[in-house]
Amino acid sequence: MESLLWAMTRASGHVRPASRLGLVAVLGFLLPVVAFRGLLVPLVGAVSNLATIVLGLGALTAIFQWGWASGLLGVGEGAPISCLVPVMIVGVMFGLSMDYQVFLVSRMREEWTRGRDNAWSIRVGVAETAKVIGTAATIMLCVFSSFGFSGQRIVSCIGVGPALAVVVDAFVVRLVLVPALLRMIGDRVWAYPRWADRVTPRLAVEGPSDRPREVEARPADVLVGAARSGGVGASEPGRR
Incomplete structure (x- = not known):
């Protein structure tokens, strides 16, 4: 999903950077509207x-650019940043943020379709x-941090920016702010207009359908039910 969005955005070469970010x-x-x-x-x-x-x-x-900590990384004093660096950071961070958001919200959506209880x-x-989110963010933090101490300015830029952003995104935004906002909004957060529901294709990321279905009884469930009713084990000594 993220690769498709970024490819579509990059194809619009005539769009200014700010407008391109807005398009992303x-x-x-x-796309999450269709999925959730x-x-x-x-x-x-x-x-x-x-x-x-x-x-x-x-x-x-x-x-x-301002040189607040560039000396500690061994890349010299503050200087303008290469235009390639922001483009790469936007692509990487947009992909990671979308992944964490899908992990989190898809599980919430699955529980909502079952019990209709937002909390x-x-x-x-x-x-x-x-x-899952914390482990993935920790791995990415280690990878990006290793780039930050390479001593090469462009490589260090590509490592430090995503390293700081991924920690804040995973541990503060996804696991604290987003759940808090959804809890404050209440049940309205899952509302969807009927006219939009009729024209929107079904694309549920948690399964083939976003409606709860009856679960067929398994043989083990049948045996347990029979045992509770006395059908199984009634002939055992001491039981009636």
Whole structure:
């Protein structure tokens, strides 16, 4: 998904960088709308993705262009940043942010379709995806940090910016801010207009359908039910 969005954005070479970033945000909003069948959840995800990207670019500017900590990294004093670096950081961070958002919200959506309990859905979604998101973010942090101490200015820029952004995105935005916002909004966060539901294709990321289905009884369940009713084990000594 992320590669497709970024390829479509790069194809629009005549668009200014700010407009291009806005186009990425719009596309990142529309596809989750189709997947999660809601408006507020994709909106929160798109805004948080932009916030993470801005954070990474801001940290990059402060460290390497303003020279706040460039000496500690062994890349000299502050100087303008290569135009290639922001493009790569935007692509990488948009992909990682979307991945974490899909991990988190898809689990919440699955619980919501089962019980229609927003608080419970958020609690289960965070509890069952926090380890995955945290582990993935820690791995990426180690990889990006190794680039940051390479001594080469461009390579260090590519490493430090995403390293700071991925930590904030995973541990602050995805696991704290996004669940808090969804909890504050309440059940309305999963609302979807009927006219949009009729024209939107079915693309549920958690399964072939976003509607709860009856689960067929397994043989083990049948035996347990029979045992409770006395059909199994009734002939055992001491039981009636």
